[in-house]
């Protein structure tokens with residue numbers, strides 16, 4: 003099991019500062035959607051240059067033009083690019099095709115997918131690398147968690163790796179780990195802590211044992 007740090011509410015210098023503190027405890031650094039909106043794919047490029055041994059995920063949440071957007075993020079240095087599970091099959095298939103050419107990977111974000119079981123099976127057959135259940139900020143504010151959706155993914159997904167994101171903190175991490183995702187994505191659960199390094203270290207120990 004691996005740990006991904008999601009950076010959402012920072013600029014590029016702020017992102018570098020946080021990754022500098024926790025780099026040894028994370029496997030993947032995510033350039034979150036708000037960062038891409040504010041800073042563009044330059045944020046992906048600069049983080050990859052600053053931390054070449056880390057995989058960088060570009061959280062583009064692609065909804066259309068999958069091939070083109072995967073190409074641009076891959077050229078910027080992303081190893082993994084997100085596409086939305088609610089998008090058209092052609093968008094996901096285009097993203098997968100381009101990622102193969104670029105030697106990068108596609109993560110499908112199931113945020114707001116209503117029929118998780120059926121859609122996860124369809125997407126799993128499209129050759130994506132990761133399928134991620136996600137309780138986004140708006141769902142978190144409404145008290146909605148994606149834990150039950152993870153159990154569904156674990157039951158029906160046969161090819162792709164499984165991931166979970168959204169509001170995971172140290173006190174909920176053990177329950178998440180027990181469900182057995184391949185990847186755990188944590189943003190505020192690390193970036194919002196006074197001691198980010200200690201929190202990331204403790205989280206890394208827990209996911210590494212699983």
Ligand SMILES: O=C([C@H](O)CO)[C@H](O)[C@H](O)COP(=O)(O)O
Pocket residue numbers: 008009010032034035036061137138139167168169170187188189190191
């Ligand atoms: O993808 C995310 C969200 O939609 C904002 O872009 C976050 O990176 C994801 O939810 C993880 O962050 P936390 O919820 O703070 O753990």
